[in-house]
Amino acid sequence: MKKTTCPKMAKVTKKSDRVKLFSLFLKEQYPDALCALEYEEDPFKLIVMARLSAQCTDKRVNEVSKKLFVRFPDAKAFATAEQKDVEEIIRPCGLFRTKAESIISMSKQLIERHNGEVPSTYEDLTNLSGVGMKIANLMLGDVFHDPKIVPDTHCIRISHKTGLISKADPVTCEKELSRLIPKEDQSDFCHRIVLFGREYCKAPTPDCEKCPLDVMQSDSL
Numbered sequence: 628m629k630k631t632t633c634p635k636m637a638k639v640t641k642k643s644d645r646v647k648l649f650s651l652f653l654k655e656q657y658p659d660a661l662c663a664l665e666y667e668e669d670p671f672k673l674i675v676m677a678r679l680s681a682q683c684t685d686k687r688v689n690e691v692s693k694k695l696f697v698r699f700p701d702a703k704a705f706a707t708a709e710q711k712d713v714e715e716i717i718r719p720c721g722l723f724r725t726k727a728e729s730i731i732s733m734s735k736q737l738i739e740r741h742n743g744e745v746p747s748t749y750e751d752l753t754n755l756s757g758v759g760m761k762i763a764n765l766m767l768g769d770v771f772h773d774p775k776i777v778p779d780t781h782c783i784r785i786s787h788k789t790g791l792i793s794k795a796d797p798v799t800c801e802k803e804l805s806r807l808i809p810k811e812d813q814s815d816f817c818h819r820i821v822l823f824g825r826e827y828c829k830a831p832t833p834d835c836e837k838c839p840l841d842v843m844q845s846d847s848l
Contacts, residue, residue: 633789633828635840645790646807652840653819660815662769663822665689670745670770671702671737674755675730677762680779683720685821691719702743705734729757747771760801768814776804777817781824788828 639645663685666673672692679688695716699705705713713727720726733756737743745766746752752763764775776782778800787795792803808816824830827838 633840634835635838636789639790642790642807649789649791649840650808650812650816653816653823656839657819657822660818662765662818663689665692670766671743672696673770674733674745674758674762674766675705677765678726678730678733678757679717679720681726682722687719691717702734702737705731706738708734726757732756733758745770760797764801768817774810774812774814776801776808776813778804779817779821780830781821781828782817784830785820785824785828788833 636645636648639648662673664673664676664680666676675695676688676692679691695713698716699708699713708731710724710727710731713731714723717723717726736755737745740746741751746755747767747770749763749767752758752766753760761777761779765777767773768775768777778797782804783792783795783797783800786792786800786804791807792800794800804816805813827834827840
């Protein structure tokens with residue numbers, strides 16, 4: 628069994644208890660499980676912003692996207708855009724050339740295959756340029772109400788640190804948490820763990836002294 632490196636979880640030996648404890652803690656700490664990306668309920672904006680978020684903070688993506696969507700509001704606008712114009716706007720998000728290329732390519736694919744709309748199946752989503760398991764699961768959970776585990780860096784790191792998963796990689800994280808977390812709670816769990824990672828369990832220096840996780844132990848098990 629994976630041993631926890633989280634000092635707040637040190638006395639919780641059973642994985643089932645860890646899952647129960649941590650899930651209840653997250654619900655208590657962050658009752659409003661909302662996506663950190665401010666996509667205004669627009670599926671196309673979310674899929675673009677999710678692509679921009681690779682190795683970039685959600686805060687910066689939110690800031691950059693305001694200008695980006697004024698210039699390019701939909702798939703049709705991106706599909707006909709000059710890559711250099713997209714690059715210029717998204718440069719602060721990092722990896723701007725690769726991201727611009729894949730967003731333009733994805734937009735063309737949406738126009739050609741899906742009438743400019745974001746598809747609702749995992750297969751169709753992952754066949755789009757730049758869209759892998761993480762983005763596909765985010766879209767399915769937040770847009771199409773099919774909750775999934777979204778193995779972003781916070782989710783992987785903290786789930787491994789707290790002993791919920793055996794390896795710190797996306798495939799293991801998605802596979803093992805999908806078995807551990809009830810289906811209906813999976814998307815909310817992932818949004819909450821991101822908030823927890825920002826506030827307390829930060830990389831590389833978590834604020835363990837202020838972390839309120841141990842407050843819940845006696846009442847939750």
